[in-house]
Amino acid sequence: MARTSEYGGSAWRYDKDNKYHRYGRTVLITIASLLTFLLAWWVLSIIAAIPYFPTPERAWSAFQLLMERGDLATGLTMWQNVEASLYRFGGGFIIAFAVAVPLGLALGYSGLVEEFAKPMIEVLRPIAPIAWAPLFVLAMGTSLGPMMVVFIGVFFPLLTNTIFGVKKIDSHLVDAAKTLGANEYQIFYKVMLPCTAPYIMNGIRVGLGIGWMCIVAAEMIAPFGGGIGYFINNQAQIGNWPNVFVGLGIVSVLGIMTTGLADYVHRIISRRMGIE
């Protein structure tokens, strides 16, 4: 209803209390931002005029060609590269989730376990995940190796967030459950776990971002086996710069999609928990 004035030609005023106006504003600003980015890329690449920095049109036509014919250097299609990356990324993430969440719950719950495990964790934590890549790739191969790098990247943020979540549990809720007759197991399952869920989800959100950085970097170390990181490295070595830029673009889009999904789930869980 409020939008009719937009087409009516009369003075159109932005109304911040109107949901559609707010959405419209966000969309317009986002488009403006992306267009500015493209324009800057285009202008800079024309001014620079060097082969390492292709124009957006060249990168786009390289993308079309790649989607059509695949990566001629390895014989893999782009979908196969994406699939290889996502497979490793997903595998590393699932292993990290399966280890970090139960461990985090135990560490947050028991003072003794935490005191014991903390020094070990603190020794490992400062090591950048990618520093493990040469070792993992050699020891475990080009599929499991990068997967383990992702595991390390996701593991620590997920673990610390889970521990933090357990510590933040409102002791009154545990008391309430006790007075309602809940046993240890029921308290864990029906109170602690739901209380910790938003924090776990936050750990997932942060972990996905880091994990995504890890997978691309780790694949660059792997000598073969496909994947977007591998593709980028390979194309750089043969000097096909537009293709490198296509690889970077794919990394960006997939990264936005994974963290966007995690953000969405996090918001839903937080709202359910009434903490927003």
Added chain:
Amino acid sequence: MNGHLELKNLRKVFRTDDTEVVAIDDISLDVAKGELVSLIGPSGCGKTTVLRMVAGLQEPTSGKIVLQGREVQGPGSDRGMVFQEFALFPWRSVRRNVEFGLEIAGVPKEERRKKVERYLDVVGLERFADARIHELSGGMKQRVGIARAMVNNPDVLLMDEPFGALDAQTRNIMQGELLKILAKTSKTILFVTHSVDEALYLSDRIIMLSKRPGRIKTIIEVPWPRPRDRAAPEFAALRKQILSELEKENVMDD
């Protein structure tokens, strides 16, 4: 055995590295079935500690708590508790909060539903069964807290400053509501408050504790039938007397 709930020589000592603090000393009390007994006293006198020990959330250093002739060991659903902080589960709807104790006890779904409906009705929240906790006002939240504690049909209801977090007006309304609920269900209640007015309005008996270590200082029988008139001269006179005694207790130790 006329005493439904008996506290026998309760004593609680908190130990830190090099100090011992006696929080509660030698508290003995009989609460009859259907009686509403309030604990009042200067802040830090350990009235909440007494309640938490009855709930089984804290263990007495010595002495014992006997409910229906059986000694209390740890928390259990025979004692329902209402918290000042409401302590509701924010991820559950109103209905699912009230249902919690029944779910724990493994009551079948159909029966659960019926009981929840009944208690939501008792606290006047039947229209808000599917509301989420953060959508409710403070007074409504505490109604959920009361329904949740009552649905298990406990022998005693332990109320720890249940209306302490509410504004004055809501507080008065909730006191009236509690009396209505009591008229319908006749529960034994142990009630902690720092409001003399609230204690006088609700209780059969008021137990005044001394400053730390908390001992029973005075027991006041409130003789009037309910509902009571706060404006009545005898109400005001008794309130004044209790307040001045409380004040003495605060001054003496300073």
